Amino acid sequence: MNADLFNFVAGLADDRLVLGHRLSEWCGHAPILEEDIALANIALDLIGQAQNFLKLAGDIEGAGRNEDQLAYFRDPAQFLNLQLVEQPNGDFAFTIARQAIFDCWSVYLLEALSSSSHQELAALCVRAAKEDRYHWKHSSTWVQRLGDGTAESHQRMQSAFDALWSFTPELFQATAAQQKLVAAGLIPNLSSLESQWRKAMNELLEMATLKVPTVGAAAGRPARSQHTAHLAPMLSEMQGLARAFPGAAW
Amino acid sequence: MDETAQIENFERRIAAGESIEPKDWMPERFRKQLTRMISQHAHSEIVGMLPEGAWITRAPTLRRKITLLAKVQDEGGHGLYLYCAAETLGADRSELIDQLLAGKAKYSSIFNYPTLSWADIGVIGWFVDGAAIVNQTMLAKASYGPYSRAMIRICKEENFHKKQGFEIVATLAAGTPAQHAMVQDAVNRWWWPSLMMFGPHDADSPNSAELKRWGIKRRSNDELRQRFVDMTVPQAQAVNLTLPDPELRYNAATDQWHFGEINWEEFHRVINGDGPCNKERLQARRDAHENGRWVREAAEAYAAKQQRMQAA
Numbered sequence: 347m348n349a350d351l352f353n354f355v356a357g358l359a360d361d362r363l364v365l366g367h368r369l370s371e372w373c374g375h376a377p378i379l380e381e382d383i384a385l386a387n388i389a390l391d392l393i394g395q396a397q398n399f400l401k402l403a404g405d406i407e408g409a410g411r412n413e414d415q416l417a418y419f420r421d422p423a424q425f426l427n428l429q430l431v432e433q434p435n436g437d438f439a440f441t442i443a444r445q446a447i448f449d450c451w452s453v454y455l456l457e458a459l460s461s462s463s464h465q466e467l468a469a470l471c472v473r474a475a476k477e478d479r480y481h482w483k484h485s486s487t488w489v490q491r492l493g494d495g496t497a498e499s500h501q502r503m504q505s506a507f508d509a510l511w512s513f514t515p516e517l518f519q520a521t522a523a524q525q526k527l528v529a530a531g532l533i534p535n536l537s538s539l540e541s542q543w544r545k546a547m548n549e550l551l552e553m554a555t556l557k558v559p560t561v562g563a564a565a566g567r568p569a570r571s572q573h574t575a576h577l578a579p580m581l582s583e584m585q586g587l588a589r590a591f592p593g594a595a596w
Numbered sequence: 597m598d599e600t601a602q603i604e605n606f607e608r609r610i611a612a613g614e615s616i617e618p619k620d621w622m623p624e625r626f627r628k629q630l631t632r633m634i635s636q637h638a639h640s641e642i643v644g645m646l647p648e649g650a651w652i653t654r655a656p657t658l659r660r661k662i663t664l665l666a667k668v669q670d671e672g673g674h675g676l677y678l679y680c681a682a683e684t685l686g687a688d689r690s691e692l693i694d695q696l697l698a699g700k701a702k703y704s705s706i707f708n709y710p711t712l713s714w715a716d717i718g719v720i721g722w723f724v725d726g727a728a729i730v731n732q733t734m735l736a737k738a739s740y741g742p743y744s745r746a747m748i749r750i751c752k753e754e755n756f757h758k759k760q761g762f763e764i765v766a767t768l769a770a771g772t773p774a775q776h777a778m779v780q781d782a783v784n785r786w787w788w789p790s791l792m793m794f795g796p797h798d799a800d801s802p803n804s805a806e807l808k809r810w811g812i813k814r815r816s817n818d819e820l821r822q823r824f825v826d827m828t829v830p831q832a833q834a835v836n837l838t839l840p841d842p843e844l845r846y847n848a849a850t851d852q853w854h855f856g857e858i859n860w861e862e863f864h865r866v867i868n869g870d871g872p873c874n875k876e877r878l879q880a881r882r883d884a885h886e887n888g889r890w891v892r893e894a895a896e897a898y899a900a901k902q903q904r905m906q907a908a
C-alpha cells in the first residue's frame with residue numbers, strides 16, 4: 347500500500363512541479379506586467395504545493411528521500427506527471443488553455459481528496475484546493491476574454507484547445523495505484539470527476555464562443571506511464587545545477 | 597499668483613519639509629524631472645526581472661526556487677507601483693514603456709550585466725538590492741508624496757531581498773571549495789558595477805543640484821556610494837570574501853572605507869547602450885511587448901463588448 351500511496355502522492359506533486367516550472371518560464375516575458383505577476387503567483391502556489399506533496403511522499407516512502415531529492419534526483423522516467431502539464435508554453439492562449447484544463451480538473455480532484463481518510467493528504471488537499479480555485483478563476487476569465495475578444499484571439503484560443511484536447515483523457519484514467527487506494531478506502535472514488543469537468547469546460551467554452559473539441563480515446567497505455575519528448579530537456583535544465591554538486595548545501 | 601510667487605511658495609513648502617501631492621501646483625521642470633526619475637526607476641525594476649528571472653528554472657532547491665520566483669515577482673510589483681506613481685504626474689504608462697522599448701529611456705546600468713552562475717543570484721540580492729536600499733531610504737523622504745510612499749513600501753521588500761541574497765552568499769561561502777570559488781567570482785564581477793549604480797561623481801552629475809534643492813534627492817551620489825561601501829565591507833569580511841579593490845582600506849580619521857576609482861569609461865559605455873547585455877535585455881522586453889500585443893488588444897475588445905452589453 348505504501349508504494350501505491352507514494353506513487354499517487356508523487357503524481358500530485360509532479361503535476362504541480364512541472365506545471366509550475368512551465369508557468370515560471372513566463373516571468374519577465376508576459377503580455378502585460380499584471381500577468382507577469384499573476385502567472386508568477388500561480389507558479390508559486392503550484393511549486394509550493396509540489397514541495398508539500400513531495401515531502402509527504404518522502405515520508406510515506408520512508409527511505410529518507412526529502413522533497414529536494416525527489417524533485418532533483420529522479421530521472422524523467424520516474425516522474426509521474428500528466429503529459430498535459432509538460433507541454434511547452436506556446437503562445438499565451440496555449441498556456442491559458444493548458445491552465446484552464448488543469449485548474450478545472452484540479453479543483454474537483456482536490457475537493458474530492460479533501461475527504462481522504464489519510465489525514466495529512468486530506469489537509470494538504472484542502473489547502474491546495476483553495477489556491478486552485480483562484481487559479482481557475484484566473485484561467486477561465488482569460489479563456490472568456492480571448493475566446494470572445496478579437497478574431498485573432500478567438501482563433502488562437504480555439505487552436506490551443508484543439509491541440510491540447512488529446513491530452514485530456516489521461517486526466518481521467520485511473521492509475522493502478524489509484525485503484526488500489528480507492529479499494530482500500532484511503533481515497534474516495536474519483537469516477538465522477540470526468541463528468542464534472544466536462545460540464546464545467548463545456549459551459550466555459552460555450553460562454554467564450556468556442557467549440558468543444560471532439561473527445562479522443564485514451565491512449566492504449568496506462569496513465570502516467572510515459573512522457574512526451576518535452577519533459578527530459580525541462581528536467582535537465584531544472585536539475586542540472588543540483589546534480590553538478592551532489593551533496594552540496596545551498 | 598504669478599509664477600514667481602508660485603515658485604517661491606512651492607520652494608518655501610519644500611524647505612519646510614511639506615510633502616507635495618499630485619493636485620498641488622508644481623513647476624513644470626519639477627514634474628519633468630520627477631517623471632524622468634520615477635519612470636527610470638520603474639523601467640529598472642522591470643528590466644531587472646530578466647537577469648535573475650533566468651535562474652528561476654535552474655535554482656538548486658525548491659526553497660530557493662520559490663524565494664527567487666517571489667523576489668522577481670516583487671520586482672514586477674515594484675515596477676507596477678512606480679508606473680502608477682509616474683501616472684500621478686500626468687504621464688501615461690504605455691507611453692513610458694514605448695520610450696523604454698525605443699531605447700530612449702534609461703534604466704539602471706547594472707541590469708546590463710549577465711548572470712553567469714547561481715552565486716550571482718545571491719550577490720545581486722546582497723549588492724544590488726543593498727545599493728537600492730541605500731538609495732531608496734533616502735528617496736523615502738523625497739518631497740513628492742506618491743514617490744516617497746512608494747519608496748517606503750518598496751524598501752521593505754528590498755530589505756527582505758537583501759537578507760535572502762546575503763543568506764545565499766553566506767551559504768556558498770561556507771560551502772565546498774567549488775561553491776566558495778563560485779561566489780568569490782560573482783563578487784568579483786558585481787562589485788564595481790554595483791558601485792556604478794549610484795551614478796557619476798557629484799561634480800559630473802548634471803541634475804543633482806536641482807534635485808537636491810527640490811527635496812527629491814537629499815544626499816549626493818558620492819555620499820550614498822560611500823555609505824554602501826562602509827556597510828558592505830564588514831559584511832564581506834564576515835563571510836570571508838574579498839572585494840576586488842586593491843585600494844580598499846579603512847581610514848580611521850574619517851571612520852570610512854577608502855576605495856579605488858571607478859572605471860568611468862565602462863560606466864558611460866554601459867549607460868549609453870554598449871554593455872554586455874543591453875541589446876539582449878531590450879530585445880527581451882520588445883519581444884514580450886510584441887508577442888503580447890494581440891492579448892492586450894483582445895482584452896480591450898472584450899472589455900469594450902462587456903461595457904456595450906451593460907449599457908444596452
Ligand SMILES: [Fe+2]
Binds near residue numbers: 750
Ligand atoms: Fe525592486
Ligand SMILES: [Fe+2]
Binds near residue numbers: 725753754757
Ligand atoms: Fe529587490
